[in-house]
Amino acid sequence: MQYEWIENGGVTSPRGWLAGAAYANIKKYGSEPRFDVGLLYSEVRAAAAGVFTTSRVCGAPVSVSKEHLSDGHAQGLVVNSGCSNVAMGARGLSDARRMTELAAGKFGVLANDVLVGSTGVIGRPLPMADIQLAIENIELSSAGGEAFARAIMTTDTVPKSRALSFEIDGRRHCIGGVAKGAGMAHPNMATVFCFLTSDFSADPAWLRQTLKSVADVSLNMLDIDMDTSTSDCMLVLANGAAGGQPIDAHHPAASQVEAALRAVSIELTRDLARDGEGAKTLIEATVSGAKTLDDARRAARTIVSSPLVKTMVTGRDANLGRLMMALGRSGAELEVDKISIWLGDVCAFQRGEPTQVAYDLISATMAGSEVVFRADLGLGRHSATAWGCDLTEGYVRINADYTT
Amino acid sequence: MQYEWIENGGVTSPRGWLAGAAYANIKKYGSEPRFDVGLLYSEVRAAAAGVFTTSRVCGAPVSVSKEHLSDGHAQGLVVNSGCSNVAMGARGLSDARRMTELAAGKFGVLANDVLVGSTGVIGRPLPMADIQLAIENIELSSAGGEAFARAIMTTDTVPKSRALSFEIDGRRHCIGGVAKGAGMAHPNMATVFCFLTSDFSADPAWLRQTLKSVADVSLNMLDIDMDTSTSDCMLVLANGAAGGQPIDAHHPAASQVEAALRAVSIELTRDLARDGEGAKTLIEATVSGAKTLDDARRAARTIVSSPLVKTMVTGRDANLGRLMMALGRSGAELEVDKISIWLGDVCAFQRGEPTQVAYDLISATMAGSEVVFRADLGLGRHSATAWGCDLTEGYVRINADYTT
Numbered sequence: 001m002q003y004e005w006i007e008n009g010g011v012t013s014p015r016g017w018l019a020g021a022a023y024a025n026i027k028k029y030g031s032e033p034r035f036d037v038g039l040l041y042s043e044v045r046a047a048a049a050g051v052f053t054t055s056r057v058c059g060a061p062v063s064v065s066k067e068h069l070s071d072g073h074a075q076g077l078v079v080n081s082g083c084s085n086v087a088m089g090a091r092g093l094s095d096a097r098r099m100t101e102l103a104a105g106k107f108g109v110l111a112n113d114v115l116v117g118s119t120g121v122i123g124r125p126l127p128m129a130d131i132q133l134a135i136e137n138i139e140l141s142s143a144g145g146e147a148f149a150r151a152i153m154t155t156d157t158v159p160k161s162r163a164l165s166f167e168i169d170g171r172r173h174c175i176g177g178v179a180k181g182a183g184m185a186h187p188n189m190a191t192v193f194c195f196l197t198s199d200f201s202a203d204p205a206w207l208r209q210t211l212k213s214v215a216d217v218s219l220n221m222l223d224i225d226m227d228t229s230t231s232d233c234m235l236v237l238a239n240g241a242a243g244g245q246p247i248d249a250h251h252p253a254a255s256q257v258e259a260a261l262r263a264v265s266i267e268l269t270r271d272l273a274r275d276g277e278g279a280k281t282l283i284e285a286t287v288s289g290a291k292t293l294d295d296a297r298r299a300a301r302t303i304v305s306s307p308l309v310k311t312m313v314t315g316r317d318a319n320l321g322r323l324m325m326a327l328g329r330s331g332a333e334l335e336v337d338k339i340s341i342w343l344g345d346v347c348a349f350q351r352g353e354p355t356q357v358a359y360d361l362i363s364a365t366m367a368g369s370e371v372v373f374r375a376d377l378g379l380g381r382h383s384a385t386a387w388g389c390d391l392t393e394g395y396v397r398i399n400a401d402y403t404t
Numbered sequence: 405m406q407y408e409w410i411e412n413g414g415v416t417s418p419r420g421w422l423a424g425a426a427y428a429n430i431k432k433y434g435s436e437p438r439f440d441v442g443l444l445y446s447e448v449r450a451a452a453a454g455v456f457t458t459s460r461v462c463g464a465p466v467s468v469s470k471e472h473l474s475d476g477h478a479q480g481l482v483v484n485s486g487c488s489n490v491a492m493g494a495r496g497l498s499d500a501r502r503m504t505e506l507a508a509g510k511f512g513v514l515a516n517d518v519l520v521g522s523t524g525v526i527g528r529p530l531p532m533a534d535i536q537l538a539i540e541n542i543e544l545s546s547a548g549g550e551a552f553a554r555a556i557m558t559t560d561t562v563p564k565s566r567a568l569s570f571e572i573d574g575r576r577h578c579i580g581g582v583a584k585g586a587g588m589a590h591p592n593m594a595t596v597f598c599f600l601t602s603d604f605s606a607d608p609a610w611l612r613q614t615l616k617s618v619a620d621v622s623l624n625m626l627d628i629d630m631d632t633s634t635s636d637c638m639l640v641l642a643n644g645a646a647g648g649q650p651i652d653a654h655h656p657a658a659s660q661v662e663a664a665l666r667a668v669s670i671e672l673t674r675d676l677a678r679d680g681e682g683a684k685t686l687i688e689a690t691v692s693g694a695k696t697l698d699d700a701r702r703a704a705r706t707i708v709s710s711p712l713v714k715t716m717v718t719g720r721d722a723n724l725g726r727l728m729m730a731l732g733r734s735g736a737e738l739e740v741d742k743i744s745i746w747l748g749d750v751c752a753f754q755r756g757e758p759t760q761v762a763y764d765l766i767s768a769t770m771a772g773s774e775v776v777f778r779a780d781l782g783l784g785r786h787s788a789t790a791w792g793c794d795l796t797e798g799y800v801r802i803n804a805d806y807t808t
Contacts, residue, residue, distance in 0.1 A: 055729070056734075057729065087728045087740060087753060088758075121725060122726065122728050124725070124758070307711075307799075307803070308803055311800055312803070314803075319525065321525060321527035321528070325459070327460075336460075336491060337493060351493075352493055353491065354491065354492070354528070391800055392800055393797035393800045395715075396796055397797065399715035
């Protein structure tokens with residue numbers, strides 16, 4: 001499909017979207033305060049859908065957002081970083097609700113139309129008085145997307161925003177997105193935070209179904225460290241400000257809009273992988289020739305999540321047998337002597353046996369900031385792509401003293 | 405049960421067992437050659453059983469050993485480290501068979517009574533001429549257990565041998581064991597190498613069943629880095645040299661012998677966890693109050709395998725909310741507000757909410773070389789214990805240049 005990326009675009013690129021952020025004393029990194037509370041607001045009520053963590057210890061904000069999404073609509077979002085408000089009992093739930101009420105007061109909408117997300121340390125209380133003050137002080141503007149992107153960062157080193165535009169029936173539409181999450185990021189759920197805004201009009205049921213499909217090929221194919229967050233949340237909101245008929249399954253542009261949502265989500269997924277805690281290299285793995293789609297996804301995710309594949313990339317070490325190991329434990333149906341493996345264009349295993357390729361060439365092919373693996377299982381027609389990053393001493397340093 | 409640990413005991417502690425090792429030019433660590441081929445031999449044919457990797461890319465040696473175990477007996481074992489002989493096609497299978505033939509010639513037994521294990525880099529050929537010479541040169545002796553233990557080491561920093569003795573009907577019996585594996589070690593299979601020798605007499609069917617039960621509470625509860633080896637193999641051989649009736653399910657001492665096998669296996673499991681690649685701390689996690697045994701095992705294993713729990717221990721960081729995260733993603737049935745979590749004797753979460761315990765006390769409780777976590781799920785009667793280790797910058801360094 002035809003779409004154009006918007007330079008420096010983000011969640012406020014679509015029509016009718018405002019955002020802003022403030023510091024509420026939650027996140028403490030050295031002496032420098034950083035934004036830790038953010039607001040995102042649509043001037044009109046939007047169709048909305050979400051996918052959430054599959055963790056059985058899910059955060060109070062996840063419960064509240066699910067509840068507020070039950071009518072398929074929302075108009076705003078309040079987020080904080082530095083404290084996840086997870087495992088805080090009744091207080092956690094009441095604090096999450098209170099955040100939606102405070103934001104609703106600011107926006108002039110019902111609390112039921114406000115979603116909430118919190119990310120950070122588990123088992124610590126939110127400083128609600130500071131958060132209230134911060135929400136009151138935030139100035140919402142169409143230039144606030146960058147501040148909002150910063151307000152959701154924890155160990156992320158850069159904010160991640162993307163936006164693109166496309167046409168339906170001669171009308172210009174736009175999708176913006178923002179994401180965070182450099183650790184505790186593991187596939188098989190809606191991973192970390194990813195919020196998509198847009199100005200097309202949408203049927204909530206279609207939006208919900210489409211978000212699930214998009215998550216399955218983007219954020220659900222990300223792995224940074226195999227640990228699943230309690231606060232994962234991917235949201236999409238479509239406010240219709242650009243006009244046009246609501247998109248539903250029968251709309252002729254439905255697949256076009258889905259492709260646009262997928263494009264933004266995949267770029268954000270790659271941004272997250274590239275900025276994984278301590279990461280220096282983005283790893284992309286495509287598995288083809290799988291008997292089932294589930295096998296393809298499982299195998300691709302296992303490659304990018306394997307500590308031994310990751311450290312092989314860290315060391316640019318010509319040890320591609322580790323991909324065989326990863327495939328072997330992935331659970332996908334396999335026959336060893338049908339598996340071929342490539343690094344970039346270099347074939348390292350052909351039908352189960354090593355090729356004569358020189359180890360030096362393999363190491364040299366890993367030189368860049370992106371490493372692309374491909375494995376063909378030779379059993380069927382299904383394929384999938386997953387993204388991850390290398391495992392460096394930096395990951396250990398970051399996580400050995402995250403709270404202190 | 406009553407048993408005595410044998411100081412500096414190992415696989416040659418039981419009666420009738422000989423071992424030895426040599427260097428065959430396979431393993432190259434700096435300038436210093438180390439043993440990389442080992443032989444283990446029983447003077448009489450022994451009942452034997454094995455459990456093997458669940459990887460779908462399993463090594464040729466695994467296939468050959470399974471085949472040779474089909475009659476429930478064996479008399480010897482040939483092993484090498486530095487090269488796993490995995491993903492080598494028809495050549496791999498023929499090399500593995502050849503190793504059993506060479507060892508059988510040395511022992512003067514049938515090749516079908518010799519088992520084989522190879523561990524090391526995947527997708528590289530074995531230097532068969534060097535291996536043949538090494539096997540010819542090995543001197544077998546009852547003092548050879550230590551050399552054998554060294555011959556199976558890859559990134560292990562110390563050899564791991566254990567032995568204990570116990571009495572049945574006034575007869576002294578002995579079980580010896582050796583293990584290796586500091587990385588590519590993930591539960592849910594027979595992990596890494598673990599070979600148990602003994603001099604009691606056993607019914608092969610009972611031995612097979614018992615080994616499976618023992619593996620499930622020892623090596624299958626070990627996790628070092630979530631990566632499953634293609635070469636995992638746990639074997640037990642009982643040669644009957646101490647006399648007495650064969651142990652089977654109806655023998656009055658069956659549960660006593662099983663307990664002895666379990667004791668050796670658990671000690672070796674702890675030895676492996678303590679020597680995990682780059683590890684400085686052994687982590688033990690016990691989960692109680694689970695609804696099912698599977699839930700308890702899953703939850704305990706997820707705690708010790710979580711990169712974020714591991715790095716928390718590395719940094720002695722008071723961030724026990726990460727145990728909540730790990731439990732949440734473990735797949736075990738949970739209700740957050742019934743979960744309590746302890747570090748040693750310090751309760752950090754009580755029925756889902758953080759206690760008032762000072763972070764300094766938590767950090768101080770992690771000061772030693774062993775950290776013990778306990779979680780009660782408050783849902784049922786099942787419990788399980790798992791072992792792992794911290795994740796340090798050393799793990800990354802070791803695995804970033806393993807082959808080069």
